[in-house]
Amino acid sequence: xxxxxxxxxxxxxxxxxxxxxxxxxxxxxxxxxxxxxxxxxxxxxxxxxxxxxxxxxxxxxxxxxxxxxxxxxxxxxxxxxxxxxxxxxxxxxxxxxxxxxxxxxxxxxxxxxxxxxxxxxxxxxxxxxxxxxxxxxxxxxxxxxxxxxxxxxxxxxxxxxxxxxxxxxxxxxxxxxxxxxxxxxxxxxxxxxxxxxxxxxxxxxxxxxxxxxxxxxxxxxxxxxxxxxxxxxxxxxxxxxxxxxxxxxxxxxxxxxxxxxxxxxxxxxxxxxxxxxxxxxxxx
Amino acid sequence: xxxxxxxxxxxxxxxxxxxxxxxxxxxxxxxxxxxxxxxxxxxxxxxxxxxxxxxxxxxxxxxxxxxxxxxxxxxxxxxxxxxxxxxxxxxxxxxxxxxxxxxxxxxxxxxxxxxxxxxxxxxxxxxxxxxxxxxxxxxxxxxxxxxxxxxxxxxxxxxxxxxxxxxxxxxxxxxxxxxxxxxxxxxxxxxxxxxxxxxxxxxxxxxxxxxxxxxxxxxxxxxxxxxxx
Numbered sequence: 252x253x254x255x256x257x258x259x260x261x262x263x264x265x266x267x268x269x270x271x272x273x274x275x276x277x278x279x280x281x282x283x284x285x286x287x288x289x290x291x292x293x294x295x296x297x298x299x300x301x302x303x304x305x306x307x308x309x310x311x312x313x314x315x316x317x318x319x320x321x322x323x324x325x326x327x328x329x330x331x332x333x334x335x336x337x338x339x340x341x342x343x344x345x346x347x348x349x350x351x352x353x354x355x356x357x358x359x360x361x362x363x364x365x366x367x368x369x370x371x372x373x374x375x376x377x378x379x380x381x382x383x384x385x386x387x388x389x390x391x392x393x394x395x396x397x398x399x400x401x402x403x404x405x406x407x408x409x410x411x412x413x414x415x416x417x418x419x420x421x422x423x424x425x426x427x428x429x430x431x432x433x434x435x436x437x438x439x440x441x442x443x444x445x446x447x448x449x450x451x452x453x454x455x456x457x458x459x460x461x462x463x464x465x466x467x468x469x470x471x472x473x474x475x476x477x478x479x480x481x482x483x484x485x486x487x488x489x490x491x492x493x494x495x496x497x498x499x500x501x502x503x504x505x506x507x508x509x510x511x512x513x514x515x516x517x518x519x520x521x522x523x524x525x526x527x528x529x530x531x532x533x534x535x
Numbered sequence: 536x537x538x539x540x541x542x543x544x545x546x547x548x549x550x551x552x553x554x555x556x557x558x559x560x561x562x563x564x565x566x567x568x569x570x571x572x573x574x575x576x577x578x579x580x581x582x583x584x585x586x587x588x589x590x591x592x593x594x595x596x597x598x599x600x601x602x603x604x605x606x607x608x609x610x611x612x613x614x615x616x617x618x619x620x621x622x623x624x625x626x627x628x629x630x631x632x633x634x635x636x637x638x639x640x641x642x643x644x645x646x647x648x649x650x651x652x653x654x655x656x657x658x659x660x661x662x663x664x665x666x667x668x669x670x671x672x673x674x675x676x677x678x679x680x681x682x683x684x685x686x687x688x689x690x691x692x693x694x695x696x697x698x699x700x701x702x703x704x705x706x707x708x709x710x711x712x713x714x715x716x717x718x719x720x721x722x723x724x725x726x727x728x729x730x731x732x733x734x735x736x737x738x739x740x741x742x743x744x745x746x747x748x749x750x751x752x753x754x755x756x757x758x759x760x761x762x763x764x
Contacts, residue, residue: 268675275674289704295724322662354658385592387584393552397581404578451556462702469727470735485702508703510670514677515696521678522692 257531264524271517278513282505289505297472298489300479301457304432305338312431313345313424315454317440318359319352324438324461330487330499331436331459332362338494340370345420347430349381349406351391352437356382356410375409375418382410391443399427399452427452432478439464445476459486462507483507542756549754551580600624627653694730698723 308314316335320328339346348363350356360380372378384406386394397405402425403415415421423429433448435441436459449456455478458468462483471477481487484507487500555573562569603617626649634650635643683689700706701723710718752758 264679266678268678271674271678272671275671279670289707295720322659323666325663326666354654357654385585385588387581387588388591389588390584393581393584396556397578400574401578405581466727466731467735470732470739473728473732483702504704508705511699511703512705514674515699517674517678518681518692518696521681522683525682 254531254534257527257534260527261524261531263520264528266520266524275510275513278509279506282509283502286502287505289501289508295489297469297480297482298486298493300472300477301335301434301481302338302479302490302493304455304457304478305335305342305344308344308431311423312429313347313420314339315430315433316346316348316359317351317433317435317437317444318348319350319355319435319437319440321352321354321358325358326503327461327483328436328438328459329358329362330484330503331481331490332359333366333499334487334490334494334496335434335436335459336363336366337496337498338490340366340372341494341496345377347379347381347420347424350383351386351394351441353383355437356380360410375413376420379415379418379420380410381406386441391441392447395443395447396451399430399448399454401426427454430454432457434459436460436481440468445471449476457481538756545756546754596624623653623657694726698726 305314316332318328318332320332336346348356348359350359363378363380367374367378374380384394384398394405403421406415408414409418409421427448432455433444434457435444438461440458440460444456444458448454456476457479458471458477459481460468460483462485465480465482468477468480468482472480481490484500484503487498488504491497491500551573555571555577558571558573560571560574562571600621603620606617607614607621630646630650630653633643633646635647638644638647681688681692681695683692697719700709701719706719706723710720713719715721749758
């Protein structure tokens with residue numbers, strides 16, 4: 252290989268990072284603006300586990316959603332909550348939402364309210380938002396124990412301050428026995444759900460997490476301690492494939508996919524440039 | 536004396552939670568068959584903890600505000616930023632307390648607009664921007680630092696690229712040309728299920744052992760700061 256070619260290739264390694272930043276901006280924005288058809292994906296165990304568990308929810312029980320994501324994890328967690336609520340409303344399952352993040356109830360309501368309204372769900376009868384509940388001394392285990400022992404004593408009012416006894420749904424939801432499953436969605440869900448929710452109270456638990464946290468939680472899917480897992484937008488996208496209701500997950504998945512492909516391209520280009528500069532240095 | 540009181544309270548509180556968790560809901564018949572006595576007041580104990588946590592929750596903002604206020608009063612370097620903080624704090628508190636979902640009248644409409652500007656225009660925008668910046672650094676790091684310099688880095692790079700491809704529709708396209716055993720989905724599941732699980736479990740064992748040791752030190756007030764009154 253000639254010196255001129257090597258010199259040109261080595262420029263790939265010494266590329267000004269601003270060009271990369273510009274490229275990644277374009278790569279992430281274009282898929283959000285243009286709909287690109289994607290092949291139907293194979294369903295992995297994570298979303299399928301959640302889908303099956305939601306399907307087996309009896310009419311006298313509720314699905315408990317801990318939606319604690321906020322602006323930081325919105326791009327990944329919003330689509331996860333959206334696809335789950337879409338499915339719950341389609342299959343007429345009742346649900347209760349609460350958050351352990353200060354800003355989270357606002358974001359959860361922004362996603363849930365339009366879907367519930369469209370599905371004809373009545374607040375207080377079909378779904379309830381309990382709002383922000385602070386884990387005592389940041390100890391989620393204590394909150395889960397308290398919550399599953401007596402929900403009404405732990406959180407006597409909902410987000411708007413209405414007493415739980417005045418909400419028809421909450422009159423029949425008091426302990427862990429009234430909860431069919433827990434779905435915790437945030438950047439990094441509390442692991443205490445596994446040890447306390449599933450371990451102590453025997454309630455099936457599923458997580459919706461950021462893609463980067465996926466490898467950490469896959470271990471618990473393999474061991475059966477998590478009944479399902481949404482890892483990033485891929486989880487939401489697969490769930491939407493299962494339910495047949497396309498939403499934010501499919502849209503965000505495209506940007507996510509393009510972003511990942513761009514990272515692979517950056518790795519390849521960086522390595523070619525690095526190899527060329529090393530070769531050039533040896534030749535000189 | 537003070538130290539001993541803190542030690543006793545810490546030990547008794549830890550013992551309560553330990554016994555509540557370890558003892559069965561109902562004792563066996565040969566032990567009398569009575570219910571776990573610690574569970575009876577569990578909710579009250581947790582509520583007490585939440586109240587204590589609420590008090591601690593305010594300590595941070597109070598200290599921060601006091602520090603920033605003194606910064607302005609004494610005109611120290613960077614006092615302009617402290618003014619911004621104090622104005623933002625007061626505006627946010629007022630807007631959050633008085634804002635309603637359905638504003639009526641000029642006052643409530645203004646308050647709602649201020650709330651939206653503070654929450655969606657500043658807080659949410661800052662949060663999203665700071666998280667979005669990570670993607671730029673990620674690409675920059677992938678380009679500059681993820682280099683094939685030895686066998687270990689090569690293995691890591693190949694497995695990372697396979698997992699990333701397996702998570703994208705591009706991987707599904709490429710799957711058409713591969714046999715079943717080599718399809719990206721299957722390889723990704725194997726990487727996440729076998730080597731990843733083994734490593735994560737090893738890390739967890741270590742972390743849990745450390746957490747257990749730390750908890751024991753706290754409970755028995757053996758740590759350096761554990762007996763501080």
